[in-house]
Amino acid sequence: MSIVSANPTPADERALLASLPTGLLIDGVWRPASDGGTFDVIDPSTGDALLTIASATPADGAAALDAAVGAQRPWARTAPRERAEILRRAFDAVTARSDDFALLMTLEMGKPLAESRGEVAYGAEFLRWFSEETARIAGRFAMAPDGNSRLLVMKRPVGPSLFITPWNFPLAMATRKIAPAIAAGCTMVLKPAALTPLTALLFAQVLSEAGLPDGVLNVIQTTRAGAVTGPLIADSRLRKLSFTGSTEVGRRLIADAAQQVLRVSMELGGNAPLLVFDDADLDKAVDGAMLAKLRNGGEACTAANRILVQRGVAGEFSRRLTERMAAHTIARGTDPASKIGPLVDESTRQKVHELVTSAVAEGATLALGGRVVQGAGYFYEPTVLTDVPAGARILSQEIFGPVAPIVTFDTEEEAVRLANDTEFGLVAYAFTRDLNRGLRLAEELEVGMFGLNTGIVSNPAAPFGGVKQSGTGREGGIEGIEEYLETRYVGIADPYRE
Numbered sequence: 001m002s003i004v005s006a007n008p009t010p011a012d013e014r015a016l017l018a019s020l021p022t023g024l025l026i027d028g029v030w031r032p033a034s035d036g037g038t039f040d041v042i043d044p045s046t047g048d049a050l051l052t053i054a055s056a057t058p059a060d061g062a063a064a065l066d067a068a069v070g071a072q073r074p075w076a077r078t079a080p081r082e083r084a085e086i087l088r089r090a091f092d093a094v095t096a097r098s099d100d101f102a103l104l105m106t107l108e109m110g111k112p113l114a115e116s117r118g119e120v121a122y123g124a125e126f127l128r129w130f131s132e133e134t135a136r137i138a139g140r141f142a143m144a145p146d147g148n149s150r151l152l153v154m155k156r157p158v159g160p161s162l163f164i165t166p167w168n169f170p171l172a173m174a175t176r177k178i179a180p181a182i183a184a185g186c187t188m189v190l191k192p193a194a195l196t197p198l199t200a201l202l203f204a205q206v207l208s209e210a211g212l213p214d215g216v217l218n219v220i221q222t223t224r225a226g227a228v229t230g231p232l233i234a235d236s237r238l239r240k241l242s243f244t245g246s247t248e249v250g251r252r253l254i255a256d257a258a259q260q261v262l263r264v265s266m267e268l269g270g271n272a273p274l275l276v277f278d279d280a281d282l283d284k285a286v287d288g289a290m291l292a293k294l295r296n297g298g299e300a301c302t303a304a305n306r307i308l309v310q311r312g313v314a315g316e317f318s319r320r321l322t323e324r325m326a327a328h329t330i331a332r333g334t335d336p337a338s339k340i341g342p343l344v345d346e347s348t349r350q351k352v353h354e355l356v357t358s359a360v361a362e363g364a365t366l367a368l369g370g371r372v373v374q375g376a377g378y379f380y381e382p383t384v385l386t387d388v389p390a391g392a393r394i395l396s397q398e399i400f401g402p403v404a405p406i407v408t409f410d411t412e413e414e415a416v417r418l419a420n421d422t423e424f425g426l427v428a429y430a431f432t433r434d435l436n437r438g439l440r441l442a443e444e445l446e447v448g449m450f451g452l453n454t455g456i457v458s459n460p461a462a463p464f465g466g467v468k469q470s471g472t473g474r475e476g477g478i479e480g481i482e483e484y485l486e487t488r489y490v491g492i493a494d495p496y497r498e
């Protein structure tokens with residue numbers, strides 16, 4: 001059961017924070033950093049410290065990898081059913097403590113409680129999905145075409161894995177990696193984002209209570225990400241690196257991982273286009289754009305970053321979107337009226353504001369917002385920019401804030417060209433009543449995921465991931481577990497030939 005109520009009070013907040021582990025989880029033991037180092041986790045709606053927790057050193061990182069390596073062989077030998085049931089118990093526990101997880105995410109990341117609850121449901125679902133996939137890991141057996149031997153293909157866990165996760169979805173980005181790794185029989189070291197590590201600490205505690213053996217999951221939050229994870233990536237005992245974060249950091253990690261020819265999964269940045277055609281159901285298109293733009297306050301890799309609207313409906317669509325965005329209440333995420341919380345920190349807010357300012361200087365029209373909210377916390381007004389010229393800087397970078405740049409186009413061909421004019425390729429959305437056009441777009445857009453007449457595609461039962469510089473690998477779906485499995489082939493002599 002949750003410690004806090006569905007409408008949490010300041011006393012609930014204090015009780016929840018006081019209940020959390022504050023150490024590093026290494027080999028089943030919560031311990032302080034080897035040098036006693038700590039850091040503060042900040043509430044982005046006030047700028048105040050929420051809790052002080054241990055900050056791992058490189059020696060702690062090494063101890064975490066030792067623990068993962070030590071636990072790997074016995075863990076790989078556990079019955080699939082046993083791993084499945086740990087995941088299923090963890091799903092039940094996270095669901096039962098939904099209010100605790102939701103409040104914690106709201107406190108450290110800022111999103112409104114309703115959105116945090118949505119993330120708890122989404123994040124927990126990976127635990128249930130992969131508990132169900134655990135018993136279905138299978139290989140194949142065949143007679144060689146010439147009949148002279150038998151071919152056995154088996155799946156083995158990749159081995160000790162390092163997970164590095166971002167701050168924007170503190171639970172889901174962890175469960176998307178941890179659940180399939182548990183299902184496959186891999187051990188892990190998790191380095192959560194320094195801005196939002198508390199959710200990972202609570203989740204690790206829940207997993208231990210669900211029966212995860214010591215050493216299978218080790219958690220090393222730190223303020224020295226590169227110094228702590230670099231030596232692990234260089235260690236030949238590590239077999240896999242799964243990273244979710246910016247393309248810039250991902251690129252560097254791929255280069256580091258190349259030294260050990262390490263298997264990598266990279267869930268990197270996005271620059272999603274959202275296309276609205278003249279024949280679209282405009283109500284659906286506006287609803288979809290609101291979801292794709294403002295979910296998570298715009299701080300999502302899947303956020304609609306470039307809203308491309310066909311000329312015939314551009315005026316009406318922009319007017320309706322502006323109206324809807326203007327009605328969003330900006331408030332601390334714990335306030336029941338809050339529709340939009342703070343951005344995660346001051347540097348994120350400055351970057352968003354700078355992109356808006358430069359778009360206006362480049363010729364865009366400011367239809368709504370465009371201002372930093374004065375006072376405590378890192379709030380930014382929902383913003384709409386219309387007539388954004390192709391080539392504006394805001395169209396080539398991830399905005400990561402509540403800003404909707406609208407670009408007008410004339411033909412489908414032009415829309416596809418504009419949509420693909422980016423180094424990213426995570427997701428695209430389109431709104432049209434023409435099914436043939438929808439199918440053409442599904443084939444022509446250079447993305448890993450495509451939402452047709454919907455502003456959200458994330459689903460634990462579907463493969464999430466990008467192409468181009470949005471990364472490599474897939475999380476979720478039946479594909480998600482493959483990231484943690486190796487294929488081993490065993491050649492067997494013809495059993496009829498003595």
Ligand code: NAP
Pocket residue numbers: 164165166167168169173191192193194195222223224225226227229230244245246247249250252266267268269270300301302398426465466470471
């Ligand atoms: P980030 O700056 O790349 O950080 C991501 C993680 O990498 C954090 O844990 C960070 O630690 C760590 N890190 C930073 N530098 C590192 C280094 N040199 N060596 C090892 N680890 C390092 O990204 P972010 O700002 O947290 O997250 C936003 C980005 O994530 C956006 O680009 C977004 O599109 C992307 N994202 C992608 C997906 C997807 O599935 N494709 C999902 C969500 C987010 P610190 O916390 O200490 O900096």
